[in-house]
Amino acid sequence: MKNLNLSGNSFGDEGAKSLADTLEKNHGIQKLQLNSTNIGDEGAKALAEMLKKNTSITTIELNNNSIEYPGFASLADALTVNSTLRALHLNGNYGGPLGASALAKGLEMNKSLREIHLHGNSIGNEGARTLMTGLMSHKGKVTTLDIGNNDIGPKGALHVANFVKKTKSLQWLNLYMNDIGDEGAQRIAEALKRNNSLTTLDIGGNNIHAEGTGYISNAMKENTTITTLELSYNPIGPDGAKILADFLKFHGNIQTLRLGWCQIGAKGAEYLSESLQYNSTVSTLDLRANGLGDDGAAALGRSLRVVNETLTSLDLGFNEIRDTGAFSLAQALKANPDAAVTTLNLASNFFTKLGQVALTEAKDHVMEMNDGKEVNIYF
Template sequence: MKQLVIAGSGGLAPLVSTHRPLILSPTSSSGPCSSSRSRCLPSKAVNDDSTGVSSTQTQTSTGTSSSTDASVSGRAAGRQERAYRRTQNAEARSNGSRPRFTTETTLLAAGLAGAGVLALLYRQFSAGLASKAQATVSGTTQAMAQGLQQKQLQKGAQMRLNEFSDRVRNSPSPDLSAQNLSDEGTAYVVEALAFNTSCLALDLSKNGIGKTGFVALCEVLPTSSLQTLVVSTNNAGDEGAEVLARTVAGNSTLRILDVASNGIGDFGAQAIAEGLKYNTTLLKLDLSSNTIDEKGTVALCEALKVNNTLKVLSINDNYLGEKGAMALADALKHNNSIEELSVKGNELADAGVQAICEALQERECDIRVLDISNNSMTDEGVHAVTKLLNEKRSLRELNLYMNDIGDSGIAKMAPAIANNLNLSMLDLGGNNIGPEGAKAFSRAIRRHGSLRTLEMGYNPLGPQGAQHIVDVAKFDLKLDNLKLGWCKVGPAGAQALTELLMYNQTLSALDLRGNAFGNDGVIVLGRGLRAMESTKLRELDLGYNEIKDDGACALAQALKANAAAAPRDLRLNSNYITKMGQVALIEAVDIVQELGQGKVIAMHY
């Protein structure tokens, strides 16, 4: 390869780039610059191979060329090269191909793209920082607000707890039921019981108290003078019951303990039974609505054989069953202190009821209250109850609610009820007693002078059965409270109840709910209210009777016509009384208050 050299003052120097040589292309027919990729130089600088004379010799022979000429030649070459590139790019675009880029152009484009990416990343980063800063500020503000609110709540809770503590210190019987104390609040409040001689009765029911709260309570009980403690409807469980039982065992002041609805099972019942064996002062114990089964019942019954101070025992709504009833009957034969026994809702069945009644008959001590309701007793169990009524004339309250005595059962029992003249409360509700049973019963109790409360609700008495009960209640009985709700009396039986309102002189409460009186029946009852002479009726319940505005207006007129005898509590819940009927009743209440010298009627819609 031949090189073109230029002579200068310093000698000969090649006219080429240090990076790559300039390749001289041969002469072309198209002129000094061909369309090929070879460099275009001045014609003087081209070698003449045919003559053998070199370009070096030509440059030497002139002797007058300088370095300035070389620079001019280089610039001309650059211009020609740029023109060539533009020509190539134009051809490429015309041919649909992409232009050729040099390394410098590629680097420049890459640099610009990188700068764009960096700018985008910077913007995203800046936005992220701003968002995080804003979130941080917002979170800080929210945290400060929550902290302030929490402090205010804590301050309010502290004030409430201090108020409760003051009530415990200064009141003989503070009622702190349903105050949401939980374990922490209870632990704080019960400290006021320590060495407290003024607080004798405390109600902490419905407060969500668990084992921890019971532990705190039991720590101060030995130094208190508390005689009545109600902690029903909490979360003592077996562990809390065990802690309480140990305290009860050595307590000498507590007389009444109510731990109903506390989730106490057999283990907790066994612990309480152990405490009862050593306690000699407790008079009343309520373990209703727990989960005590056969084992817990047996343990309690063993304690009753030893304990002869407990007078009232309630174990309603547990799981005694027939076996538990047999164990309880055996314990009652050895116990001479229990006077009130409630075993409602324990599925005792006829055999269990019979065992308990027979055990109570054999005892020397009296039984005053017996609740064996909702135990699936039928006509077969009636015989044992009848014998108990005949043998134990001390019985004051008998609850047989929601069994299945029927007409034949009540007919057998009625003479024994009539002979037990101490009986003041009798609950026969929900026993499938119809008109015939009501007839036999009413004839037997006609001369019963001590009966004050009679529940006959939820029986299919009908108009005839209601008439039988009213006939004996109008003049012969001295009832304070008569319940005939849900007895299918209807408008046809309303006339009988109207007679009751007109002639009875002792009733203070009358329950007539759910008898489908409608407007017609209530209009008839209104006549009785108009003519009623007794002023003792304080509560009249006519809820669930399909009463509409016409019936409400009739009641309103009756109240205005006899303001002196108007009941103080009139219940009309779950009827169909609209605004018009309500306005009439409100007007009647105002008139009664004006005419009855300030007498106020509480109206319930």
């Protein structure tokens, strides 16, 4: 057995101690999952001591437990000795700035860690500063960094940006649900111009407006590696959508673009629709909950009427689309059965059975006209 998953069992610190004793001499387990097991600092300390001796575990998951600074300090100490651990998951604990600082010191002596998951630990700006300092001294090659939902503001974003400028290994960065704002977006954008490793960037839920969207879009014109951009839950509005649309027409390598809950409205959909007629990279577009209505659906329908060989997945859920909008999308699919789209999500909209019938007929028409090609439409 290589994977041991005990998640959801509330055995607490005592159970963690017993497990640590067993695993200290067991060199078969490679992935250890202990999420939501009520482990606190004492349990974390026991597991840390085990990691100093165990040479087989490459992934340990301790998400959603009750580990605070002392537990983080123990695990950080283990990092200075352990040379096999590749992924450390501590999402949903209570590390705070001090916990981040402890991990930073452990990282300075570590060569093996590749993934660090610290989502929801309230590390704040100071924690971001110390953690980035540790990462810049890290002798290994971290590829994945999750610091979402950590009370990081513009000042913290500056420290993250400094790391992004220098790293040559980071591929996936999650800053979701912080509060970096337009100022923080500007700092991250400046770093992206000098980064050649990052492929996925999540800055959703960061109070970024059209101004911040402009900074990111300009950076994307120079960055050639990012293929997934998450901007959901930012109030970019129609102006932000226009900025993105202008960029997408002729620049970048974005394949997945997520803009759910961005307040772009029908006008924003119109801007994006026009750009999709020129863009040759976006394959997945998420526009959920943007108040597109029938006019927005009609605008996107116009882009679907043009042969697009890349857009395969379009998510228009929660957009107040009624029968008129459903008819527009159905007619677009019928008019262009060669379109690449294979998934169209229209869940939680306002159209009736009439709209559903029209879309189902369009789906059948595409299948008949295009050698059995199936378009999955979700109501």
